Amino acid sequence: MGLYLNPGNEGFFESVSSKIYVDKTELIQYTNQVFRTKQKFLCVSRPRRFGKSMAAEMLAAYYQRNCDSQKLFANMNIAKDPSFPVHLNKYNTIFLNMQDFFSRTHNIDKMCELFSKYVLRDLLREYPDLDYLDQTDLIDVLQEIYREYKIPFVFIIDEWDCIFRENKNDMEAQKKYLDFLRNLLKDRNYVGLTYMTGILPIKKYGSHSALNMFDEFSMTNPGALAEYVGFTENEVKELCGQFDMSFEDTKR
DSSP states (O other): OOSSBSOOSHHHHHHHTSSSOOOOTTHHHHHHHHTTSTTOEEEEEOOTTSSHHHHHHHHHHHHBSSOOOHHHHTTSGGGGSTTHHHHTTOBEEEEEEHHHHHHHHOSHHHHHHHHHHHHHHHHHHHSTTSOOSOTTOHHHHHHHHHHHHOOOEEEEEESTTHHHHHSTTOHHHHHHHHHHHHHHHTTOTTEEEEEEEESSOSTTSTTOOTTTTOEEEOSSOOGGGGGGSSOOHHHHHHHHHHTTOOHHHHHO
16 A cells, blocks of 8 residues: 555545535446446546545545455445446556645646656555566556556546646646646556546647547536536435525525
8 A cells, every 4th residue: 555556545434434425436337337448538527625536535445456445335325236346446546636746846847757756656665576677667667567467557636637727828838747647548558447537627728639538527518427526406405404404595
């Protein structure tokens, strides 16, 4: 277990244990359907406070190896789905919050370097004995681990869009960042699933289509994920009943 590689299920455990928790685990049914398909790249964009980070922690708790989340999901909706045991705690999962890296560097080159350094440290600690061509090359290390063990990687990236929000006018930095993500993820056989969350949509950045492999689920076009991000009306009604609140006042 590392900081970023298979980091544990404590984040989702805290969500489930909180005073208010609404079961969104059926999102996993969808991610299982697209696992290792051409639709394995997902980007969910929503405003803040829509549960994006909670969903990311949930997916990390479900997919990552070196972790036992059976009891954590036992009473959840997803436990009834036939795909539930198929993928539970089977894959190397890299869980990242890009804001953490960018806020420490405020420079795209340094951010990507820091990102690679920390992920490499976790990977090399977990798999120290392979014959790597270049231990400083993140893609080479990922490819070598997958070649040896045939265990796909799940990438979960929260706050993916931080650089676009903070460096709105730096087109060169934005292009470098998109190219970095493309080189890491696109057409790589080690990728089983990539799930990214952020406030801003991907397809708003001019003609540079570095991440055109992603299916986007936005506020205006939520698609199949509509009920899994934010609360539905029925869920709000149930919460209002639970806490003795007026649904109409809450809605207004």
